[in-house]
Amino acid sequence: MKYISTRGKAPASSFEQVLLTGLAPDGGLYVPETLPRFSKEEIASWAGLPYDELAFHVIKPFVNGEIPDEVLKQLITNSYRDFSHSAVAPMRNINSNEWVLELYCGPTLAFKDFALQLLGRLLDYVLIRDDKKVAVLGATSGDTGSAALEGCRHCANIDLFILHPYQRVSEVQRRQMTSVPGENVHNIAIRGNFDDCQKIVKTAFGDQSFLPEDRQLVAVNSINWARIMAQIVYYFYAALQVGAPHRPVSFSVPTGNFGDIYAGYLARGMGLPVDQLVIATNHNDILHRLISQNDYSLGELKASLSPSMDIMVSSNFERYLFDLFDRDGEAVEKFVTALGETQQQLPEALLQKAQSLFSSYAVDDETTCKVIAEIYQDTGFLLDPHTAIGVEAARRCHRNPAVPMISLATAHPVKFADAVKKAGLENPALPLHMQDLFEREERYDVLDNDISAVTGYMRQQLC
Ligand SMILES: Cc1ncc(COP(=O)(O)O)c(C=O)c1O
């Protein structure tokens, strides 16, 4: 298996090459040249497998033998060993055919742990084997940051630089990142929003001349293919529990950078019978506007009660566009680089194609809180605001009630006290391993929204 760029101008790369980078040299994102496809019988034979065993089957074709099977198996098993629930990703029924997939049983209480626990181990293995040192550079709206630090902080060959938007993440999210000890951990608060942080990261990948000679940048955001690869697994895991592959299944996914829902799109391409994928957004609704009104234009990024989804420039949408545009890299580049300059529209036939799989819905803060309160009252289950948006969008968009609808629960409510309080409910207690979070020392620096401020800072720390 080779990986190619969505802009069509970069040489094909191996798994190890895409693991150890971020963007392709032409500014595009890597995708597999061809997607592995599993037969119905093969998928059916995985019913009842423990999470890690299923993950090995799904992930193996993407690694292409570049890591020996036995090693890969062990890295996967170790990644999910310490999750707080034996099912790793437990499923909960909230109404007749409505399900919630709990993806927050990892160490940092968000779905990011599924990929970043594995990414940290894959990097550690490859870097030690090849005797290489790298600098990880990531942007976070709150959850990727702590999951990346937790996944990679033990790797001696990695220095970690995580940018978060100053005063725009929740207090628990900030403390989870800024209280991580270690000489190799560098938290930077940027005076700007998440899109600003992500732009700095992408610009730095494009010109790495600021790094010492023996270093290269590696991404921990979902621009790194390995992130997406690991996130495909739980779509299979959940679907198998409600009767797939013998019946279709739908998913509702709280969406920001489009990584999570893109993983669901790939699961479908690999043979999982997915009927509907619901794009659930907060008022930063560029993707909802595109799907519902064919309006792909930047609006003002406004803070919400679901801060992790305060994103407008949705990185992985480019990967989907690459397929939608029949893998025409030039057309993709033209479409995505015009964002911000003009209002972009899809040709009608392509919009209809997108709409045949994707539905979308945007949920405001008030409704988010109402849903948190209602679901708690009806089921005793406390949702975080991102999950509440997914559940509401699922209810609004579910086309066929006979098809199970699974909403992805992407974070634990304890991370978002503001929303829980505004819903009139009490915030749950922090889990045992985070009990002293509010007493831990915090370390971070605040920098202007300026690429040279960040690259200068990184150079100073690395030299
Ligand atoms: C809790 C939570 N939910 C949903 C999302 C959206 O996921 P994606 O960016 O993959 O669309 C994020 C962050 O991206 C998140 O942290």
Ligand SMILES: N[C@@H](CCOP(=O)(O)O)C(=O)O
């Ligand atoms: N919501 C994310 C934003 C970054 O998304 P990623 O999936 O590309 O890492 C966060 O919490 O940081």
